[in-house]
Amino acid sequence: MRQLNTIAVLKKELTGLKSLSLRDIHSQNHIITAFEDSLNAGRVGQSFIFAGQDGVGRFKCAGEIAKLLLCESPEKSEQNGRPFQDSCGKCRSCRLFESGSHPDFKHIYKELNKYSEIPEIRKKSPSEFLISVVREFFVDKAGKKPQLAHKTVFVLSESEKLNQSAQNAILKTLEEPPPHCIIILICTRTDRLLETILSRCQVYNFAPVDREIIAGELEGRGIDRQEAVFWSGFTSGSLGRSIELSSxxxxxxxxxxxxxxxxxxxxxxxxxxxxxxxxxxxxxxxxxxxxxxxxxxxxxxxxxxxxxxxxxxxxxxxxxxxxxxxxxxxxxxxxxxxxxxxxxxxxxxxxxxxxxxxxxxxxxxxxxxxxxxxxxxxxxxxxxxxx
Structure with missing residues (x-):
């Protein structure tokens, strides 16, 4: 039952990803270009940090990159005169990903303690990222081979809430990741991460979303123009936060x-x-x-x-x-x-x-x-x- 509940949570977390592609990530062209360049050069890293404020597309970008890396038939085209790859959205892997049930995509977040195999852990409040959650859902699973694709993608949300013990627990995996693993840490405060973690990851800094894009998105959801412009400024360019607060x-x-x-x-x-x-x-x-x-x-x-x-x-x-x-x-x-x-x-x-x-x-x-x-x-x- 806990496994079914975990899948249900993942489906909820992935809501909104299935209709997107890498082309649809707002205001992060520098991130997409850097990733596409490394992908086309055949030198994609294994450990990344997606840094920036909440609501600027870090998780959506991580999800779309994961979908592309797991895709069975990536679509190749050009964008701004450069080679561009994206997921096909049609293969079995893409369909499973969009349904929130791809066996090789692992979203790790602090509230997973509710689904722990250890009763004592399930009772704890997830105010921070527990080391037990990191070990059970990330470290212990990183060494296992993919079930469907040739890679396994782990995305760790709110990694700034990993305490020092939890950070030390993931350090060995980041130092020597299994060849099939791609690891993305989503973080709002890189200063809260150990220097040893920062040094072992490629850090991508996400920019605020353009305010006009946010205002337009809110207006499309029925928000008055005056209010939409206010939220775009109040959230300092966080599209996700603007949508949340306005609704x-x-x-x-x-x-x-x-x-x-x-x-x-x-x-x-x-x-x-x-x-x-x-x-x-x-x-x-x-x-x-x-x-x-x-x-x-x-x-x-x-x-x-x-x-x-x-x-x-x-x-x-x-x-x-x-x-x-x-x-x-x-x-x-x-x-x-x-x-x-x-x-x-x-x-x-x-x-x-x-x-x-x-x-x-x-x-x-x-x-x-x-x-x-x-x-x-x-x-x-x-x-x-x-x-």
């Missing part, structure tokens, strides 16, 4: 607009009350996130929601700083009156200090500091800066 039941966009209006008019005496309001809205966002990504656990969802709300405050401070410095490239372009009012109440230096304070507060969230105290502290600083 939450909590109506994050409405919360953002109301929050900025309150920030413009509130005083120091209102800080505690506004912190309580913000905590309530943060709870709504956490609840909505739980319906789309419940695997994270309540604590993780709560931290995500708090980070989103603090980033909303930070976007207002950053916009006020830019406007005061003469820039019109605003994230909150939809509320120009609010941003203009804030920019008149503090200078660029004061605004930059606020941005730094909020960044520090976001770090404190992950140190399990009381959210009410964090919100109050930021709002008190915000109010004092305006006075």
């Amino acid at each position: 939450l039941e909590a109506e994050c966009y409405s919360i953002k607009k109301e929050l900025l209006e309150k920030l413009e008019s509130f005083t120091l005496a209102d800080a505690v009350e506004l912190a309580e309001w913000l905590g309530g809205r943060s709870g709504e966002i956490a609840g909505a996130l739980g319906k789309t990504s419940g695997a994270e656990g309540k604590a993780g969802l709560k931290r995500q929601a708090q980070t989103i709300t603090l980033n909303m405050i930070m976007s207002a401070a950053a916009d006020a700083m830019k406007l005061a410095a003469g820039s019109r490239d605003l994230i909150n372009h939809d509320q120009p009156e609010v941003i203009t009012s804030l920019s008149e109440k503090f200078d660029p230096y004061q605004a930059s200090r606020l941005v730094e304070d909020i960044n520090s507060s976001i770090s404190m969230i992950y140190s399990y500091v009381n959210e009410k105290l964090i919100f109050e502290d930021i709002l008190i600083n915000f109010a004092r800066t305006k006075e």
Whole structure:
């Protein structure tokens, strides 16, 4: 039963890959070109790190590369005058991949502890990548021969959450990978990986997705143009994150607009009350996130929601700083009156200090500091800066 459940999870993780090809990966031409060049030269490496923020296509790109490497009849053509290979989408291997049941594609992620053969491991909270998960689902399987294709592709998501023991556990496999293995680590923070891991992998740095592409994608999903442009800037070019936030039941966009209006008019005496309001809205966002990504656990969802709300405050401070410095490239372009009012109440230096304070507060969230105290502290600083 656990194996069937694992396949079901993989099908969910692979949703959206089957209709794509390498040509459809947005804003990552430098990655695709580098990979295609090595493929056509017959010198594809075995260990990679796909680095970049969430939602810029790292997993989709890893999936499409895996599908190509497993494909029985890759299609060869040209793109921009260079040889280009892509999966055929028709062979048995491609069909199995698109259904989420290819035996030689292994997606390894921290929540796999739920499907462990060891009862004690299944009970643990997947707040980090457990060494037991790495050993059971990656290290122990890496040496086994492919069942269908001539390669086995392993993709390790959130590899920045591998603790030092787990990283050491995969090091030998990265140093001497079996000839049939391709290993892709997906990572948001390469500084959290051991130098020995970095030195043994080809690092591909993924760029933010072009904002116009994100806005167009959101508009195609029925999002108003003004809101679509906001999300493209708020997420710093993360298509996946923009889609997620714009589609939450909590109506994050409405919360953002109301929050900025309150920030413009509130005083120091209102800080505690506004912190309580913000905590309530943060709870709504956490609840909505739980319906789309419940695997994270309540604590993780709560931290995500708090980070989103603090980033909303930070976007207002950053916009006020830019406007005061003469820039019109605003994230909150939809509320120009609010941003203009804030920019008149503090200078660029004061605004930059606020941005730094909020960044520090976001770090404190992950140190399990009381959210009410964090919100109050930021709002008190915000109010004092305006006075």
